């Protein structure tokens with residue numbers, strides 16, 4: 261029954277890492293929002309967009325993330341052809357999506373595909389906060405669900421990098437339902453024994469935080485990332501309560517038992533490789549003699 | 551009815567006039583029965599006009615009516631032997647969600663729902679029906695228990711949303727909601743969800759992944775409250791009416807969007823006008839849903855549920871649109 265659901269495979273060209281490196285829309289200099297130091301954008305990019313002076317993790321685009329994480333030349337993208345519609349006839353919605361499409365050269369706020377991390381095959385989904393603040397509408401939900409189905413077909417781990425303001429309001433309750441769609445896909449994958457790794461990056465909030473982002477067998481986050489269900493302002497208005505400085509940061513979540521680890525960007529590939537390795541290994545023959 | 555809604559004002563005035571006239575004739579030797587009959591006919595027509603043409607914002611008002619029947623009102627009328635279970639076994643008992651075991655025409659079932667209060671005191675106890683993580687975790691515990699014993703699960707959805715608070719965030723509001731979506735997708739027993747009031751965002755959906763999802767005619771289901779949407783879209787929460795009209799949040803809208811299965815009709819003027827009658831309307835649909843689902847095996851139930859959600863969404867899926875890069 262489920263087999264019928266899996267649409268035919270379609271593969272697209274790899275993202276050349278050279279192109280990703282050139283894809284730097286900012287100026288020559290970048291100011292760090294945390295330490296206020298001004299540095300060469302080129303150097304910042306070379307340092308995986310981690311501030312050279314204070315360690316602040318600047319947002320990364322999806323193509324950049326894929327380029328720095330996956331083995332060169334292994335990435336094959338899925339579902340580039342899916343495009344948003346305007347189910348609620350929201351004024352200006354399609355224009356805004358088209359603007360972001362132009363700006364980011366992506367079809368939507370998530371890039372999905374397959375590739376390798378240090379030789380380990382994976383299916384990966386990377387959200388891009390430049391595209392409608394990474395919000396999840398029908399296309400984002402569909403792309404993620406299809407990627408999970410592919411991981412299921414191939415029996416390879418599924419890794420998701422989240423960066424999202426939550427559900428996409430302009431698609432109304434359809435975007436809310438993408439939370440159920442993606443979570444249901446993960447459940448089927450999980451039942452099959454599939455490995456799910458979630459890496460939450462800045463920001464991961466609302467409906468994305470309350471669905472696939474929190475459903476990893478391993479939930480990681482980048483330092484300083486804002487992660488939470490309700491917005492800080494909403495909470496302040498509701499409870500009139502002093503919120504701690506680090507409220508809803510990755511470190512706050514770690515302290516409250518919501519994450520496995522906060523992992524600096526430079527260590528991420530090694531950590532993922534180790535986890536993938538442990539999940540693939542079965543030990544030497546001496547453990548399997550009967 | 552002490553609490554009348556904005557759009558019902560013409561009716562209230564007309565009813566007042568009729569009762570005044572009746573009162574007047576009671577003590578006098580005059581016959582106004584002609585006039586009274588005429589006015590009553592007019593009232594009937596006006597009622598039909600108003601209730602047949604409710605706009606989204608009117609329905610929001612009905613869904614939020616303080617006397618609107620709650621989960622416990624329906625449990626009392628639809629089930630026997632209800633026994634409420636408490637606690638998530640981790641942190642506490644969240645009274646914004648009620649759940650327990652019961653019988654439905656003799657069939658053992660598990661019933662869970664958001665629970666608002668009827669007055670301020672009860673609302674404080676129940677946190678206005680806005681759950682904390684422990685509420686969702688209690689619900690999940692009861693669902694897993696239902697699965698263990700092969701009982702169908704019935705969920706009533708009625709919340710403004712998950713509670714936005716410091717403690718809720720600390721205890722993992724996101725994870726609690728996500729976990730419910732994930733686990734509900736894999737339940738091996740039938741799950742029927744019914745939106746009876748407000749279906750507010752992820753906090754509603756966390757009890758809403760079912761084989762069938764139905765909505766009462768005047769209930770709403772939305773990604774954000776009309777006030778919230780207006781504040782974000784137009785920086786003005788007072789434009790909530792406009793937002794309600796734009797966001798497609800009524801039962802009819804959700805049916806058209808392919809998200810829900812059935813719109814359950816309401817008593818004229820709203821469920822609060824006759825709870826017993828309303829329970830019967832729900833009963834009809836619930837009985838039919840369970841009869842259809844009970845013969846299905848676990849794998850069929852899971853596959854049906856997945857297909858249901860997998861097909862929700864509206865987008866262009868055409869190979870011709872392969873774009874730049």
Ligand SMILES: [Zn+2]
Pocket residue numbers: 292293294295296297311312313314315316
């Ligand atoms: Zn810095």
